[in-house]
Amino acid sequence: MWEKLKSLTLLGLILTSFYLTGELWLVHYSPPTPGQQQGEYREPHPLEIMMPTAIKIHFATESRAYSPGETGFNETWDFLRSMISGGHMVSVRSITERDWLRAYALGSIELKLAGPVQMRMWLEALSVQPSGLSTDHRMDRVMTSIHSNHVYFWDTERGVFIAWENAARQDQPSRVRDLTSQHLLAASTNWPGQEVRPLAPNLRAQAAAWVYVPADPGLWPQLLARHERGQNNHLIAGFFPDWSLVRRVVQRDGRVAFTDGQRHAYLHPDGAVRYVATSWFHPLHDINARASLILASALSFVARHGGWPAEVRMNYMGVEQPPGGLAQINFSFVPYTSFTLEGRSQFVPIVAREKQVSLTANERHVSDYERLVYLPIDVGASPTRIITPEAAVRVVERNLLPGILITDIYIGFYQRPIDAAAEFLFPVWVVKQGRQMFLVNAYTGEIVSR
Amino acid sequence: MDWRRGKSILIISFLILNILLAGRLYFIPEIEMYLSLAGRPSLEAVFYALQTHGIATDREWPRSATRMPFTQVSLRRLAAGEIMTLRQRMLGDQTVPQTEQVVPTDDKPLSFTAGQRDLVVTARGHVSFHNRAVLPSPGGVSAEEAMRIAGTFFKTELGNPGDFVFDSVTALDNASYRVEYVQTFRGHRVFPGYIIIIVQGQEVAAMWMSRLNVAFEAGGAKVVLPAAEAVLSLLNHRLNARVEGQMEIVDIEFGYHSPIYDAADPSWRGVPVWRIRTKDGVFFINAHSGVLES
Numbered sequence: 001m002w003e004k005l006k007s008l009t010l011l012g013l014i015l016t017s018f019y020l021t022g023e024l025w026l027v028h029y030s031p032p033t034p035g036q037q038q039g040e041y042r043e044p045h046p047l048e049i050m051m052p053t054a055i056k057i058h059f060a061t062e063s064r065a066y067s068p069g070e071t072g073f074n075e076t077w078d079f080l081r082s083m084i085s086g087g088h089m090v091s092v093r094s095i096t097e098r099d100w101l102r103a104y105a106l107g108s109i110e111l112k113l114a115g116p117v118q119m120r121m122w123l124e125a126l127s128v129q130p131s132g133l134s135t136d137h138r139m140d141r142v143m144t145s146i147h148s149n150h151v152y153f154w155d156t157e158r159g160v161f162i163a164w165e166n167a168a169r170q171d172q173p174s175r176v177r178d179l180t181s182q183h184l185l186a187a188s189t190n191w192p193g194q195e196v197r198p199l200a201p202n203l204r205a206q207a208a209a210w211v212y213v214p215a216d217p218g219l220w221p222q223l224l225a226r227h228e229r230g231q232n233n234h235l236i237a238g239f240f241p242d243w244s245l246v247r248r249v250v251q252r253d254g255r256v257a258f259t260d261g262q263r264h265a266y267l268h269p270d271g272a273v274r275y276v277a278t279s280w281f282h283p284l285h286d287i288n289a290r291a292s293l294i295l296a297s298a299l300s301f302v303a304r305h306g307g308w309p310a311e312v313r314m315n316y317m318g319v320e321q322p323p324g325g326l327a328q329i330n331f332s333f334v335p336y337t338s339f340t341l342e343g344r345s346q347f348v349p350i351v352a353r354e355k356q357v358s359l360t361a362n363e364r365h366v367s368d369y370e371r372l373v374y375l376p377i378d379v380g381a382s383p384t385r386i387i388t389p390e391a392a393v394r395v396v397e398r399n400l401l402p403g404i405l406i407t408d409i410y411i412g413f414y415q416r417p418i419d420a421a422a423e424f425l426f427p428v429w430v431v432k433q434g435r436q437m438f439l440v441n442a443y444t445g446e447i448v449s450r
Numbered sequence: 451m452d453w454r455r456g457k458s459i460l461i462i463s464f465l466i467l468n469i470l471l472a473g474r475l476y477f478i479p480e481i482e483m484y485l486s487l488a489g490r491p492s493l494e495a496v497f498y499a500l501q502t503h504g505i506a507t508d509r510e511w512p513r514s515a516t517r518m519p520f521t522q523v524s525l526r527r528l529a530a531g532e533i534m535t536l537r538q539r540m541l542g543d544q545t546v547p548q549t550e551q552v553v554p555t556d557d558k559p560l561s562f563t564a565g566q567r568d569l570v571v572t573a574r575g576h577v578s579f580h581n582r583a584v585l586p587s588p589g590g591v592s593a594e595e596a597m598r599i600a601g602t603f604f605k606t607e608l609g610n611p612g613d614f615v616f617d618s619v620t621a622l623d624n625a626s627y628r629v630e631y632v633q634t635f636r637g638h639r640v641f642p643g644y645i646i647i648i649v650q651g652q653e654v655a656a657m658w659m660s661r662l663n664v665a666f667e668a669g670g671a672k673v674v675l676p677a678a679e680a681v682l683s684l685l686n687h688r689l690n691a692r693v694e695g696q697m698e699i700v701d702i703e704f705g706y707h708s709p710i711y712d713a714a715d716p717s718w719r720g721v722p723v724w725r726i727r728t729k730d731g732v733f734f735i736n737a738h739s740g741v742l743e744s
Contacts, residue, residue: 003454003457006454006457006458006461007457009461010457010460010461010464013461013464013465013468014464016464016468017464017467017468017471020468020471020472021471242739244672245672245721245736245738245739247520247708247718247719247721248718248719249711249713249715249718249719250713250714250715251711251712251713251714252712252713252714253712254714257711260736260739260741261721261736261739261741261742261743261744262739262741262742262743262744264744278744279690280687280688280690280691280693280742281690281691282690282691282692
């Protein structure tokens with residue numbers, strides 16, 4: 001009898017031990033969160049994301065374009081940087097388009113950025129002291145000319161032109177003009193580049209004077225690109241310091257929402273990720289004066305949450321100051337891909353109507369982050385002739401906004417919705433009127449609708 | 451060694467093991483909290499900080515269990531029988547159904563009319579009642595009278611649901627009152643579950659009800675902040691945001707909070723919170739983490 005009792009007691013204790021162990025390990029033990037991969041992550045320097053996407057050199061009888069990676073690009077970029085870096089901006093004024101055109105035509109070097117950035121921030125990245133420059137000035141083109149010693153900036157979206165007067169050193173008053181002339185001579189001799197031209201005469205009046213297109217668009221491949229969907233779980237987990245406090249719910253529109261009460265993350269059915277953080281604080285600083293610091297923190301944030309594509313450029317920067325609300329800066333970035341086509345380097349944006357990498361940041365933290373990035377893998381094997389830029393303009397002509405000039409035309413790869421992990425993206429002509437963008441399938445000439 | 455002796459050794463070993471496991475599961479977290487091994491400030495320091503900012507600490511501070519789990523919350527669809535009962539109580543026998551179906555669907559709620567009174571029931575379990583015949587009366591009623599009228603409606607028309615408790619009464623602009631009841635679960639308030647009754651004159655002008663299914667999550671109970679710490683957390687948010695004026699607390703309640711999602715999931719997590727009503731509004735402080743729920 002006693003032995004039977006002992007046996008039952010032992011059995012009970014063993015079962016209790018199983019139960020308590022199960023409670024401890026299966027219920028109360030939280031496995032490690034699927035957090036960020038440890039180790040190095042690439043964080044681009046601010047100047048990297050504000051580098052030109054193309055450089056054009058306008059000679060007396062022709063114009064040529066140079067893409068990053070192409071001979072002539074680095075040489076010209078380094079030349080311009082060395083000419084203006086370390087300078088002090090003492091005098092800047094608005095100029096007319098006519099003044100700008102006089103300097104532009106027949107002898108100039110033009111840098112094209114991906115989109116308008118705060119001029120002050122760009123110059124600071126080049127170690128220029130932008131004293132006397134308002135934080136309101138934005139630009140996406142920079143130019144030096146053989147006709148003057150100014151450095152010219154303009155915002156193609158708003159049609160605003162600015163001249164940095166006396167950019168040369170006082171002991172070398174004609175330095176800008178002289179060095180530009182020398183560089184043009186070197187370029188014409190040594191660097192063939194890609195020939196570019198204005199639009200055909202019958203369409204030229206519809207485009208701004210700075211719009212140049214490839215002389216011969218040639219053959220273009222498709223781009224094999226992959227989705228980031230597989231990484232999204234890690235990305236989401238990385239937003240929350242304590243995963244055990246996170247609530248998750250799948251919504252009927254297909255979004256998966258995660259929140260810990262203060263931070264919210266959403267995973268959309270198309271793979272886009274959105275992160276929103278709320279906090280209460282009273283701003284202490286003028287946000288425009290801190291734009292460079294805020295940009296640096298934004299670059300670091302993206303590096304830690306999803307990472308940066310290998311090639312990327314900032315294509316928008318704007319300060320939002322809602323009445324009674326918190327001042328914030330919105331940054332938008334677009335990925336690029338570089339490859340060689342017919343022996344020539346190409347640097348091509350991956351174009352999307354949705355935001356690809358976009359952040360809003362205040363003086364303390366990133367409050368909004370959206371991400372839908374396709375990563376280029378390789379170009380397709382059978383390049384195909386594409387339609388001319390004039391054909392693309394004719395296709396969208398009836399959709400163009402009346403009374404507004406075309407401000408840019410270029411080729412990109414269209415980031416279309418894809419289901420598989422990797423698919424081919426076709427090239428498109430991008431026709432821009434300010435912030436308005438029209439896409440035309442460069443193979444078929446069909447408008448890519450919203 | 452004979453088996454009898456072996457059994458004795460095993461019994462003692464498993465007994466010790468189970469004591470250790472049970473202690474780790476149930477007792478050590480509380481011991482850690484009371485001995486401040488978790489590193490939280492003592493309440494004296496919290497009270498001092500509150501007093502420094504003009505918040506009275508001599509009130510009765512509500513208490514909660516030291517550890518609370520999450521809940522799982524889901525929408526509660528009303529069955530056909532429940533809808534019929536509600537219809538009978540609120541609208542009587544002369545009801546005219548406005549739709550043909552017996553239960554509401556996602557794109558088509560169920561609605562009934564009897565004279566000037568309407569009753570609508572949605573597939574998400576929301577019930578709304580309107581009596582368009584009720585007009586504002588010049589003299590109005592007092593708050594106590596409004597509570598009594600709402601209480602009668604609560605008992606007779608709504609069947610005196612045992613899982614709802616009176617929460618608050620608020621005067622509205624047009625000499626009417628909003629009387630609110632909040633859902634409860636195992637003695638804890640579930641704030642997204644509500645019955646709101648608008649009393650105008652001597653009658654109920656409108657009612658909205660949302661009742662949820664609630665269950666505790668198995669395991670995963672975490673330490674809960676004391677109410678005073680939740681108030682301190684809210685105060686910190688206000689100080690950070692430089693909100694002007696002193697924070698005046700109306701009441702503090704412990705409960706569970708969750709948005710109502712249009713969810714494909716059958717249920718989602720509700721979190722324990724301290725609901726702090728101030729003169730400036732109502733705030734929910736996450737009782738696990740101390741963050742202001744947004």
